[in-house]
Amino acid sequence: xxxxxxxxxxxxQWALLVLVALPVAVFSxxxxxxxxRLYFVTLLNGLTLASLYFIVASGFTLVFGLMRNVNLAHGxxxxxxxxxxxVVAERTGWWxxxxxxxxxxxxxxxxxxxxxxxxxxxGQDLRQTMVTIGLSIVIADLLLWGFTGQVxxxxxxxxxxxxxxxxxxxxxxxxxxxxxxxxxxxxxxxLWWLLSRTRVGAxxxxxxxxxxxxxxxxxxxxxxxxxxxxxxxxxxGFGGVIGAVEFSMVPGEDTRLLLASLIVVIVGxxxxxxxxxxxxxxxxxxxxxxxxxxxxxxxxxxxxxLILVLAFRPRGIMGRAA
Amino acid sequence: xxxxxxxxxxxSAAASALARGAGVPARVPASRSRPPVAxxxxxxxxxxxxxxxxxxxxWRHLGPRHVLLPLLALVFPLVATPFFTFQVxxxxxxxxxxxxxxTFLAGYGGMVSLAQLTVAGIAGYSVAIFGVSGTAVSLGxxxxxxxxxxxxxxxxxxxxxxxxSVRTEGIYTIMITLAIGVAFYYLVLQNYSVFNGxxxxxxxxxxxxxxxxxxxPLPFYYLCLACSLAxxxxxKWLVRAPFGIALQxxxxxxxxxxxxxxxxxxxRVAAYAVAGLIxxxxxxxxxxxxxxxxxxxxxxxxxxxxxxxxxxxxxxxxIGSFVGAVVFVLLQTFAIDLIDRERFNLVIGGxxxxxxxxxxxxxxxxxxxxxxxxxxxxxxxxxxxxSRRRT
Numbered sequence: 092x093x094x095x096x097x098x099x100x101x102x103x104q105w106a107l108l109v110l111v112a113l114p115v116a117v118f119s120x121x122x123x124x125x126x127x128r129l130y131f132v133t134l135l136n137g138l139t140l141a142s143l144y145f146i147v148a149s150g151f152t153l154v155f156g157l158m159r160n161v162n163l164a165h166g167x168x169x170x171x172x173x174x175x176x177x178v179v180a181e182r183t184g185w186w187x188x189x190x191x192x193x194x195x196x197x198x199x200x201x202x203x204x205x206x207x208x209x210x211x212x213x214g215q216d217l218r219q220t221m222v223t224i225g226l227s228i229v230i231a232d233l234l235l236w237g238f239t240g241q242v243x244x245x246x247x248x249x250x251x252x253x254x255x256x257x258x259x260x261x262x263x264x265x266x267x268x269x270x271x272x273x274x275x276x277x278x279x280x281x282l283w284w285l286l287s288r289t290r291v292g293a294x295x296x297x298x299x300x301x302x303x304x305x306x307x308x309x310x311x312x313x314x315x316x317x318x319x320x321x322x323x324x325x326x327x328g329f330g331g332v333i334g335a336v337e338f339s340m341v342p343g344e345d346t347r348l349l350l351a352s353l354i355v356v357i358v359g360x361x362x363x364x365x366x367x368x369x370x371x372x373x374x375x376x377x378x379x380x381x382x383x384x385x386x387x388x389x390x391x392x393x394x395x396x397l398i399l400v401l402a403f404r405p406r407g408i409m410g411r412a413a
Numbered sequence: 414x415x416x417x418x419x420x421x422x423x424x425s426a427a428a429s430a431l432a433r434g435a436g437v438p439a440r441v442p443a444s445r446s447r448p449p450v451a452x453x454x455x456x457x458x459x460x461x462x463x464x465x466x467x468x469x470x471x472w473r474h475l476g477p478r479h480v481l482l483p484l485l486a487l488v489f490p491l492v493a494t495p496f497f498t499f500q501v502x503x504x505x506x507x508x509x510x511x512x513x514x515x516t517f518l519a520g521y522g523g524m525v526s527l528a529q530l531t532v533a534g535i536a537g538y539s540v541a542i543f544g545v546s547g548t549a550v551s552l553g554x555x556x557x558x559x560x561x562x563x564x565x566x567x568x569x570x571x572x573x574x575x576x577x578s579v580r581t582e583g584i585y586t587i588m589i590t591l592a593i594g595v596a597f598y599y600l601v602l603q604n605y606s607v608f609n610g611x612x613x614x615x616x617x618x619x620x621x622x623x624x625x626x627x628x629x630p631l632p633f634y635y636l637c638l639a640c641s642l643a644x645x646x647x648x649k650w651l652v653r654a655p656f657g658i659a660l661q662x663x664x665x666x667x668x669x670x671x672x673x674x675x676x677x678x679x680x681r682v683a684a685y686a687v688a689g690l691i692x693x694x695x696x697x698x699x700x701x702x703x704x705x706x707x708x709x710x711x712x713x714x715x716x717x718x719x720x721x722x723x724x725x726x727x728x729x730x731x732i733g734s735f736v737g738a739v740v741f742v743l744l745q746t747f748a749i750d751l752i753d754r755e756r757f758n759l760v761i762g763g764x765x766x767x768x769x770x771x772x773x774x775x776x777x778x779x780x781x782x783x784x785x786x787x788x789x790x791x792x793x794x795x796x797x798x799x800s801r802r803r804t
Binding site: 346 | 442448514525528577580581584585587588589591592593595596599600601604605606717720724756758759761762763765770773
C-alpha cells in the first residue's frame with residue numbers, strides 16, 4: 092500500500108502528475124500572456140473562495156474524522172449561522188458580534204443535534220446520515236419560514252469597505268474578499284494549533300485513530316464528541332456569516348455549500364484538515380477559473396477533478412484507510 | 414448455491430466466529446437492518462402431487478394479499494375520479510418505481526445511492542432532447558427510437574456512476590452519489606445548448622399509440638401500473654436468483670464473498686446497472702407525467718425525496734417503495750388542506766425524521782412489529798424483526 096505521496100513516485104503517480112500538471116501549466120502560460128490581470132484576479136478570487144470553502148469544510152471533515160458521521164445538515168448550519176449573523180448585525184451594527192453570534196448559534200444547534208439525537212445511535216453510520224438528511228430538510232424549511240425566500244445581503248464592516256488600491260498587476264482588489272483569505276489562514280493556523288498543540292487536540296487526534304482505546308484510557312469520549320461537533324458546526328456558522336457578505340443568503344445556498352464541502356473532503360480525504368485545505372484550494376481555483384474562462388462548463392471541471400481523484404486515490408489525496 | 418445453503422453457511426460461520434471470540438464480528442457492519450434472505454421452504458405438502466410445476470409454485474407462494482392487491486389496483490381507477498387516478502395513483506406508482514431501484518440497491522446491495530433520481534432525470538432529459546417537445550432544441554425523433562435510446566443512455570450512465578462509486582464504501586457512497594447528483598443539477602442548469610438551462614423542456618407528452626392517447630388519466634395509470642408491476646416482479650425474481658443471492662452475500666460480508674471467488678466489484682456495478690434501468694423507466698414515465706423536465710426536477714430536494722420514499726416504506730422488501738410513495742403522495746396532496754402548502758417540506762421532513770428515529774425499517778418494519786405484537790403468532794416475522802436486527 093502507498094502511504095503518503097513522496098518524491099519516490101510510482102509510474103501511475105508520474106502519469107497523474109503529467110496528466111494534471113502539464114495542462115495546468117500550459118493553460119497558465121497561455122492565460123498569463125493573453126491577459127495577465129484577469130489571470131491574477133481570478134487567482135485571487137479562487138483563493139478567497141477556497142478559504143471560505145476551507146472554513147466550512149474543515150468543520151465537516153473534523154466531525155467526520157472523529158465520529159465517522161457524515162453531517163449532511165452542515166449546509167443548513169452554514170445558512171443558520173449566516174441568518175443569525177445577519178439579524179445580529181442589523182440590530183447592533185457590530186460585525187464582530189455578528190460573527191460570534193453566527194458561530195455560537197450554529198455551535199449550539201450542532202451540540203443539540205449531537206446530544207439529543209446522534210449520541211443515541213452511535214456506530215450506526217447510515218442511520219445517522221439519514222437523520223442529518225431529515226434535519227437538513229426541517230432546518231431548511233424552518234429558515235425559509237422565518238426569513239422567506241428573498242435574498243439577504245450583509246454589509247461589509249466600515250473598515251473593510253471598498254477596494255485596496257495600488258497592488259501590483261491586479262491594481263485594485265476588494266478589501267473584504269482579501270480579508271477572507273486572512274480568515275481562512277487564521278482558521279487553518281488555529282486548527283493546526285488546536286489539534287497539534289493542545290490537550291483537547293491530542294484527544295481528538297487519538298479519537299480519530301482509535302475511539303475505543305481513547306475511551307479505555309479514561310477519557311470522556313462523549314464530551315470530546317460534543318466539543319468536536321460544536322466546533323465543527325460552529326465553523327459552518329462562522330463561514331455562514333463571512334460568506335453572507337460576499338455571497339448572498341437565499342434558500343439553496345445550503346445545498347451549494349454542502350456540495351462544496353462534500354467535494355472538498357472527497358478530494359482532500361475525509362477527516363484530514365490538511366486534506367480539506369488542499370481540496371478547498373483545488374475546488375476554489377477550478378470553480379473560479381472555470382467560471383472565468385468557460386462559464387458553461389465550470390461544473391464539468393469540478394466533476395472531472397472528482398473523477399480523477401477517485402480513480403487514482405479513492406480515499407482522497409490525504410485520505411487514509413478507515 | 415441455493416438460498417438455504419447460503420443461509421446455513423452464514424449461520425454456521427457466524428456461530429463459529431462467535432465461539433472463537435469477539436474479534437471477528439467487529440468487521441461486520443452492525444448498523445444495517447437486513448431484509449430477510451429468501452427463506453427455505455420447510456415442508457412441501459404438494460411435493461408428491463402430479464400438478465405441473467408452475468401450479469405448485471403458485472400454490473406455495475400465493476397468499477390472499479397477492480390476489481387482492483393487484484385486483485384492487487386494477488379496479489380502483491374505474492371508480493375513482495380522474496384526479497385521484499392521475500395525480501395520486503399514477504404519481505405514486507412512478508415515484509415508487511424510481512424508489513424501487515434505490516430499495517434494490519440499498520436493501521439488497523447495501524449501497525445507498527442518492528443518484529437514482531439523477532439516472533431517472535438523464536432518461537427524462539434524453540426523451541425530451543431526442544423526442545418531441547415545445548422547445549427548439551429537441552430533435553423530434555419518434556417515440557420508438559427515443560424511448561429505447563433514453564433507457565440505454567440512462568443505463569450506461571448508471572453503470573458509470575456505479576463504477577465510480579463502488580470504489581468507495583458505506584457512507585462514502587452517499588456522499589459521492591450526492592455530489593454526482595448535484596453536479597448534474599448544476600450542469601443542466603448552466604448548459605443551454607443541450608439541456609436548455611433553467612427553462613428545461615416543456616410539453617413532453619406520451620405519444621398516441623394504437624389509437625390510445627396515453628396522456629389521458631386511465632391509460633397512463635395502466636401504463637404506470639404495468640411498468641411498476643414489471644419492475645417489482647423483476648426485483649422479486651432477481652433477489653432469489655443466484656445473482657441476487659450473491660449480491661446479498663456481498664452486502665453482508667464483501668471480504669468473505671471475495672474469498673469465495675465472487676467478483677465483488679462486478680456484482681456491485683451490475684446491481685447499479687439493473688437499478689439504473691428500473692430508474693430509467695421511472696424517469697421516462699416521470700417526464701411524461703409532469704409533461705416537462707427542468708433542473709428543478711433533478712434538484713437535491715427530489716434526490717432526497719426519493720430516499721425519503723424508500724426509507725419511509727422500508728427497504729426490507731420491494732413493496733416498501735410503493736407503500737412509501739403512496740404515503741408521500743397522499744401527504745403531498747392532502748397536507749395542503751391541514752397546513753400551509755409552503756410547509757410541506759416541514760411535514761415530510763418531520764415524518765422522515767420520526768421514521769428514521771423510531772422505526773429504522775420504515776412502515777413495513779412498523780407493520781411487522783405490530784403483527785408480531787398483536788397478530789397471531791408468526792415465528793418467521795418475529796425472528797426477522799427481533800433477533801436479526803442488531804441495534
